[in-house]
Amino acid sequence: MRPDVTDDDPGRTPDDFDTVDVLEFAPLAAWSPTHDLDLAFASEAHSLARFDSPLGVGVKEARLLNQTPWVRTLGRLDFNISTEGWKFPAPPTDLVRPPAQRLDSSKPAGREVIDLPTLPDDGGVRKPPIRIRPTADTVLIKDRLLYLLQPPLDDIFNGRALEVPFELFPYQREGIAFMVPRHSALLADEMGLGKTAQSILALRLLFHQGIVRSALLIAPKQLIHNWGRELKLWAPDLPFEVFPNDPEARRTTWLTSNCPLKLINYEAVSRDAEVIADPRTYFDVVLLDEAQRIKNKDSRTAEVVCSIRRGRSWALTGTPIENSVDDLINIFAFVDPGRVPSDTPTKRLAALTCDSILRRTKDQVQTEMPAKMVKDLELELTPAQRTAYDRAENDGIVHLNELGQTITVQHVFQLVMRLKQICNFDPLTGESAKLEQLITDMDEVAANGRKAIIFSQWVEPLEVIAKALGKHNPLLYHGRVPQKDRTPILDRFKADPDAHVILMTYGTGSVGLNLQFTNYVFLFDRWWNPAVEDQAINRAHRIGQQHPVTVTRFLCESTIEQRIAGVLEAKRKVFNDLIANAEKPAAMLTEDEIFGLFDLKARPKRG
Amino acid sequence: MNDTPHAVTAKSALPALAGPASPAVVGFLSIVTDASGVFGGYLVTNAWGRPLEFRLSTAVQPNRVQQILYGPTLTEYLHAELIGKTLIEKTSAQPTIVVTDSPAALGLRARLGVPVVCVNAPASDDLLPLPAGRCTATLSYGAKFADDRAALDDRLEAIDPAVDLAEPFGRIREAMAEARKMGVTNRAA
Numbered sequence: 001m002r003p004d005v006t007d008d009d010p011g012r013t014p015d016d017f018d019t020v021d022v023l024e025f026a027p028l029a030a031w032s033p034t035h036d037l038d039l040a041f042a043s044e045a046h047s048l049a050r051f052d053s054p055l056g057v058g059v060k061e062a063r064l065l066n067q068t069p070w071v072r073t074l075g076r077l078d079f080n081i082s083t084e085g086w087k088f089p090a091p092p093t094d095l096v097r098p099p100a101q102r103l104d105s106s107k108p109a110g111r112e113v114i115d116l117p118t119l120p121d122d123g124g125v126r127k128p129p130i131r132i133r134p135t136a137d138t139v140l141i142k143d144r145l146l147y148l149l150q151p152p153l154d155d156i157f158n159g160r161a162l163e164v165p166f167e168l169f170p171y172q173r174e175g176i177a178f179m180v181p182r183h184s185a186l187l188a189d190e191m192g193l194g195k196t197a198q199s200i201l202a203l204r205l206l207f208h209q210g211i212v213r214s215a216l217l218i219a220p221k222q223l224i225h226n227w228g229r230e231l232k233l234w235a236p237d238l239p240f241e242v243f244p245n246d247p248e249a250r251r252t253t254w255l256t257s258n259c260p261l262k263l264i265n266y267e268a269v270s271r272d273a274e275v276i277a278d279p280r281t282y283f284d285v286v287l288l289d290e291a292q293r294i295k296n297k298d299s300r301t302a303e304v305v306c307s308i309r310r311g312r313s314w315a316l317t318g319t320p321i322e323n324s325v326d327d328l329i330n331i332f333a334f335v336d337p338g339r340v341p342s343d344t345p346t347k348r349l350a351a352l353t354c355d356s357i358l359r360r361t362k363d364q365v366q367t368e369m370p371a372k373m374v375k376d377l378e379l380e381l382t383p384a385q386r387t388a389y390d391r392a393e394n395d396g397i398v399h400l401n402e403l404g405q406t407i408t409v410q411h412v413f414q415l416v417m418r419l420k421q422i423c424n425f426d427p428l429t430g431e432s433a434k435l436e437q438l439i440t441d442m443d444e445v446a447a448n449g450r451k452a453i454i455f456s457q458w459v460e461p462l463e464v465i466a467k468a469l470g471k472h473n474p475l476l477y478h479g480r481v482p483q484k485d486r487t488p489i490l491d492r493f494k495a496d497p498d499a500h501v502i503l504m505t506y507g508t509g510s511v512g513l514n515l516q517f518t519n520y521v522f523l524f525d526r527w528w529n530p531a532v533e534d535q536a537i538n539r540a541h542r543i544g545q546q547h548p549v550t551v552t553r554f555l556c557e558s559t560i561e562q563r564i565a566g567v568l569e570a571k572r573k574v575f576n577d578l579i580a581n582a583e584k585p586a587a588m589l590t591e592d593e594i595f596g597l598f599d600l601k602a603r604p605k606r607g
Numbered sequence: 608m609n610d611t612p613h614a615v616t617a618k619s620a621l622p623a624l625a626g627p628a629s630p631a632v633v634g635f636l637s638i639v640t641d642a643s644g645v646f647g648g649y650l651v652t653n654a655w656g657r658p659l660e661f662r663l664s665t666a667v668q669p670n671r672v673q674q675i676l677y678g679p680t681l682t683e684y685l686h687a688e689l690i691g692k693t694l695i696e697k698t699s700a701q702p703t704i705v706v707t708d709s710p711a712a713l714g715l716r717a718r719l720g721v722p723v724v725c726v727n728a729p730a731s732d733d734l735l736p737l738p739a740g741r742c743t744a745t746l747s748y749g750a751k752f753a754d755d756r757a758a759l760d761d762r763l764e765a766i767d768p769a770v771d772l773a774e775p776f777g778r779i780r781e782a783m784a785e786a787r788k789m790g791v792t793n794r795a796a
Binding site for chain 1: 658662
């Protein structure tokens with residue numbers, strides 16, 4: 001299309017218009033239809049005769065030069081830019097102290113200070129830093145950016161911001177990176193891998209980032225004190241308070257205390273259901289220690305714990321499946337309510353829970369931990385023990401059969417206990433094959449300057465053993481020892497080089513204690529549940545241990561001990577695939593299995 | 608046109624360095640060029656590398672006219688004036704020091720009262736090196752701003768020694784990719 005303009009200027013052709021480049025900012029006023037055109041050409045230039053009709057000039061489309069192809073815009077000269085930004089939560093000012101003031105106080109009294117082993121040489125290869133990543137269900141862009149923009153955990157724990165007393169192992173940093181972004185997390189590391197430290201540091205990070213401002217830790221009563229010590233060690237800048245025993249004072253703590261972290265035991269939680277139901281009761285994080293305590297969903301404890309209003313649900317347990325898969329399902333009723341229905345088929349369980357569970361076994365981090373050697377030491381009963389044992393078993397079976405349909409599992413259980421006690425000591429002479437062996441072993445332990453823990457189901461055998469091991473300055477730690485005396489006992493065991501052995505019951509000593517300076521563990525008799533045994537063993541074989549740990553499990557040949565061990569070992573295998581990477585899921589004996597320990601004709605009346 | 612390209616301001620006209628060096632607030636400015644143009648990400652952290660604020664710009668694609676008219680000043684104009692200065696000014700947390708991965712953004716110093724250092728800048732007469740103790744990469748600042756050296760030392764000292772000044776740029780780029788993936792820059796545009 002050409003402009004509908006004619007003139008007789010020989011030097012200007014319509015083609016010239018095609019070559020005009022007009023920048024966007026160039027005014028086109030001269031061609032505006034609102035302006036007159038000056039067409040008063042000189043008459044001598046051209047004769048009118050050249051036109052067939054009188055000269056008429058009009059502008060049909062004056063806007064043409066505003067349009068392509070007459071205007072070829074080369075582009076704007078100004079730049080346009082816009083931005084979008086996000087502000088992240090600021091940490092509470094009382095948590096941000098100048099670096100120089102941090103951790104200047106000495107370690108809490110009584111705390112075992114362990115020199116960690118040197119980490120394996122990585123051959124100079126720099127491993128990628130461990131970072132916190134948003135989870136798949138982190139929906140908000142701001143939250144995703146917040147996690148993505150966190151510095152590597154290596155830097156955080158190497159710097160002044162979050163000083164830690166001991167260097168963390170990489171798997172521990174991974175555990176922290178797992179917990180921090182998750183609203184639902186079950187840390188199910190095998191006992192002794194440092195779940196307590198990982199969870200404390202994850203909490204500390206969240207507090208420092210200003211992401212959480214209130215947290216509740218629920219733990220078994222006997223572990224509350226230990227949690228306090230661990231908190232002072234791993235998070236000295238994080239104030240915490242323990243709920244008092246007095247119900248009214250506890251109510252005040254629930255509702256009015258603004259301490260960022262509160263510690264309470266399961267029993268107290270159960271009793272405080274009413275105040276927990278108060279809408280003012282809310283925590284950004286609720287952390288359950290020994291979460292298997294809520295494995296029974298119908299229990300009062302489980303019901304109240306699950307009712308606590310919270311933002312994040314974290315749980316710790318080394319044995320997410322103690323007896324059956326229902327244990328895990330019920331723990332998830334707290335960790336991620338509604339995610340795992342109670343009738344979930346076993347094969348679906350792993351898929352539903354895998355994103356919220358992190359479990360590492362010692363075998364997996366073996367390179368970062370000294371070895372643990374477990375030996376089952378089968379002993380022959382002394383003649384006096386054998387005589388007493390056989391007589392008790394035969395008489396017991398006869399008695400049980402006489403009970404007929406009135407027999408109960410308690411009857412069988414009583415016989416089992418009686419026989420196990422004979423396996424420990426002959427009731428008449430006090431002879432003990434186990435004790436003889438133990439004395440020999442302990443002499444060797446003491447001669448090497450090492451320390452040992454001895455576990456038993458009962459207090460009485462421990463007292464007998466303590467007398468027999470008097471030269472090794474034995475210390476007793478069991479349920480009859482007053483609570484106030486327990487920490488000094490542990491402190492002395494740690495500090496006194498002549499105290500070579502501590503004797504513990506499973507109930508009191510199997511959980512929560514850090515005895516990494518001990519290299520030998522003796523299980524004088526066996527517990528019903530291998531998970532409890534494992535916990536006992538892991539008092540010694542845990543993070544901070546510098547040397548291999550030798551575990552000796554005493555077992556008397558051809559006795560009830562051997563039969564129970566066989567049944568439990570078979571049951572362990574059943575659970576192997578339920579929890580990813582689970583090495584030692586545990587199971588207790590069922591009623592039928594307890595009856596099956598003896599050749600009994602009598603059976604309880606059913607229904 | 609809102610701004611005109613200009614050469615770096617003479618030393619005597621530099622904005623005065625402002626604010627106390629402690630507590631340190633560190634601004635990390637990353638400039639990225641891809642098919643969509645040039646865009647920036649700006650992360651503000653505390654002395655321990657913790658994120659306080661993050662801001663992302665839309666991409667700028669200079670056209671031919673702009674390239675011709677801005678000439679050799681275009682890169683500095685885009686990195687320092689258009690992207691860097693805009694991001695920093697729109698962010699509420701004001702930095703005590705700015706670390707950038709773009710040598711062209713060192714010109715920010717002429718526009719703001721904040722010392723600016725660059726990581727991984729290729730050797731040049733226009734740059735002065737800084738001791739690399741705090742950084743796994745090289746660290747340098749503009750030779751035109753040689754007087755900033757004392758302030759730089761002071762402000763770098765206030766940063767936790769565990770913070771590697773080159774490290775946050777990996778985070779920033781991940782965050783920029785994440786934000787763009789979620790359509791943030793379209794929204795911002």
